[in-house]
Amino acid sequence: MEKVTIETMRAMMRLAGFEWSDAELEALRPLVETNLRLLDRLEAASPRTIDPSTQYRLF
Amino acid sequence: MTELGWTSVADLARLIGTKQVSPVEVVRACLDRITALDGTLRTFITVCAEPALQAAHAALARVLAGETLGPLDGVPIGLKDLFDTAGVRTTAGSRILADRVPGTDATVVTRLTGAGAIVLGKLNMHEFAYGPLGRNAHYGDTVNPWDAGRPRVPGGSSSGSGAAVAAGLVPAALGSDTGGSIRMPASLCGVTGLKPTYGRVSRAGVLPLAWTMDHVGPMARTAEDCALLLGAMAGYDPADASTSVLPVPDYARALSGSIAGVRVGVLRQGFLDASAADVAAGVEAAARMLQSLGAKTDDAAIEQMEHVPAAAFAIVASEALAYHAGWLKSRPADYQPDVRERLQAAAFVTGAQYVRAQQTRALIRDAVDEALRHRDLLLAPATPITAPALDETHADIRGERVSVTAAMIRLTRPFNLSGHPVCAVPCGFTAEGLPIGMQIIGRPFDEVTVLRVADAYQRATDWHRRRPPLAS
Numbered sequence: 001m002e003k004v005t006i007e008t009m010r011a012m013m014r015l016a017g018f019e020w021s022d023a024e025l026e027a028l029r030p031l032v033e034t035n036l037r038l039l040d041r042l043e044a045a046s047p048r049t050i051d052p053s054t055q056y057r058l059f
Numbered sequence: 060m061t062e063l064g065w066t067s068v069a070d071l072a073r074l075i076g077t078k079q080v081s082p083v084e085v086v087r088a089c090l091d092r093i094t095a096l097d098g099t100l101r102t103f104i105t106v107c108a109e110p111a112l113q114a115a116h117a118a119l120a121r122v123l124a125g126e127t128l129g130p131l132d133g134v135p136i137g138l139k140d141l142f143d144t145a146g147v148r149t150t151a152g153s154r155i156l157a158d159r160v161p162g163t164d165a166t167v168v169t170r171l172t173g174a175g176a177i178v179l180g181k182l183n184m185h186e187f188a189y190g191p192l193g194r195n196a197h198y199g200d201t202v203n204p205w206d207a208g209r210p211r212v213p214g215g216s217s218s219g220s221g222a223a224v225a226a227g228l229v230p231a232a233l234g235s236d237t238g239g240s241i242r243m244p245a246s247l248c249g250v251t252g253l254k255p256t257y258g259r260v261s262r263a264g265v266l267p268l269a270w271t272m273d274h275v276g277p278m279a280r281t282a283e284d285c286a287l288l289l290g291a292m293a294g295y296d297p298a299d300a301s302t303s304v305l306p307v308p309d310y311a312r313a314l315s316g317s318i319a320g321v322r323v324g325v326l327r328q329g330f331l332d333a334s335a336a337d338v339a340a341g342v343e344a345a346a347r348m349l350q351s352l353g354a355k356t357d358d359a360a361i362e363q364m365e366h367v368p369a370a371a372f373a374i375v376a377s378e379a380l381a382y383h384a385g386w387l388k389s390r391p392a393d394y395q396p397d398v399r400e401r402l403q404a405a406a407f408v409t410g411a412q413y414v415r416a417q418q419t420r421a422l423i424r425d426a427v428d429e430a431l432r433h434r435d436l437l438l439a440p441a442t443p444i445t446a447p448a449l450d451e452t453h454a455d456i457r458g459e460r461v462s463v464t465a466a467m468i469r470l471t472r473p474f475n476l477s478g479h480p481v482c483a484v485p486c487g488f489t490a491e492g493l494p495i496g497m498q499i500i501g502r503p504f505d506e507v508t509v510l511r512v513a514d515a516y517q518r519a520t521d522w523h524r525r526r527p528p529l530a531s
């Protein structure tokens with residue numbers, strides 16, 4: 001996974017409608033990088049054809 | 060102080076029904092204990108003393124008039140402060156909702172009070188249920204009644220529910236569980252907590268953390284008490300589309316004490332071997348006890364465990380952000396720092412990643428089903444460590460230094476993803492005197508077997524009867 005830059009974070013944040021300072025984004029960056037590393041592994045884990053689960057065994 | 064604070068729901072209902080104890084006396088006993096102890100423990104956000112006493116007098120009138128009583132008539136309960144209560148503020152442990160007063164009760168509150176239960180008050184919690192330690196910057200940190208010489212976290216997010224039951228302030232409480240928030244405080248506080256199957260209990264009128272992961276359930280000192288509460292709460296609710304129309308069994312009646320032939324798989328890989336040695340020893344001893352009671356045990360494993368953290372993170376974070384986005388824009392400073400940070404981190408999860416997490420979730424659910432294909436139950440620790448001190452941020456588990464927050468939810472959240480029913484039960488104490496909890500995991504909608512085994516275990520042990528030092 002490529003390193004997450006402040007520029008990338010700023011763009012995503014604005015797309016989501018938030019306005020956080022660069023200092024806040026910098027503080028968040030390690031957590032975001034850890035999370036994205038974890039999520040990257042899911043790409044390989046799940047077949048694309050499987051139905052996403054949202055609810056369970058409704059009778 | 061009176062022994063009524065330590066009397067079980069089942070015994071209270073029986074004593075009240077046979078006119079041996081007045082519900083007014085019971086409510087007053089609980090209120091006295093709250094007055095004496097809650098300055099230290101900080102389990103309640105709102106105490107409903109006057110309405111509770113009025114309800115107790117009404118229950119007493121029903122008893123004296125010889126009316127047919129509800130199964131919980133005159134029994135006081137506490138509610139985690141995210142269950143809507145008509146006319147009583149419901150804060151979710153937040154500053155943002157500090158003055159929010161709902162106009163109606165949550166469905167489960169209506170059902171429990173309809174069965175005669177008396178709401179004693181609203182219990183402290185991790186802000187917006189988004190944290191496993193039970194910390195709260197606005198209403199104060201709840202303190203675990205089991206302190207072993209140092210103030211300790213009660214576990215969260217249903218921290219007040221776990222600590223209040225453990226300290227004998229209230230015989231039972233409701234919690235909610237999105238990643239383990241009933242089972243973690245049950246484990247750390249030495250009480251019994253049930254996360255029912257997803258769809259078994261209505262979430263209508265319960266402030267959400269993550270709609271597809273949230274479960275509502277009882278916390279009490281015994282499995283029998285959890286069975287009584289579940290029986291009153293469970294069942295289809297037109298206000299919650301996720302609830303099942305399956306009939307609700309008589310859970311309390313199903314507690315026969317017999318578990319002969321029940322097949323129990325002990326989860327070692329990823330559960331026992333990922334827990335502190337004293338925790339693992341407690342659960343191993345419990346497995347031997349179940350065997351001596353007639354259960355058949357073997358080793359079991361759940362595939363896909365390595366993907367649980369990522370899937371759970373993406374789902375909970377995305378759903379939580381969807382609920383909180385407006386306040387995160389308009390009132391960011393009103394969140395406590397750890398909750399704000401979790402919500403901010405959610406802004407960097409894409410829609411495609413959320414769907415991929417839900418796809419992975421299907422695999423995890425199937426993996427749990429597979430582990431239960433030839434077994435009735437699975438057995439695992441509830442938390443890999445016992446209650447950490449309030450100032451501890453990391454713990455050592457078999458030589459590995461791990462963050463307390465990450466460790467705490469490691470063993471519980473697979474079953475929020477899978478939706479299976481789980482009962483957390485006290486199963487021992489460490490050498491320094493802290494409770495150890497185990498999880499009994501069942502097949503979907505088979506709470507009967509989960510509770511029957513938990514109850515049989517408690518008939519043979521006394522871990523759940525021990526009283527914490529900060530509660531006497």
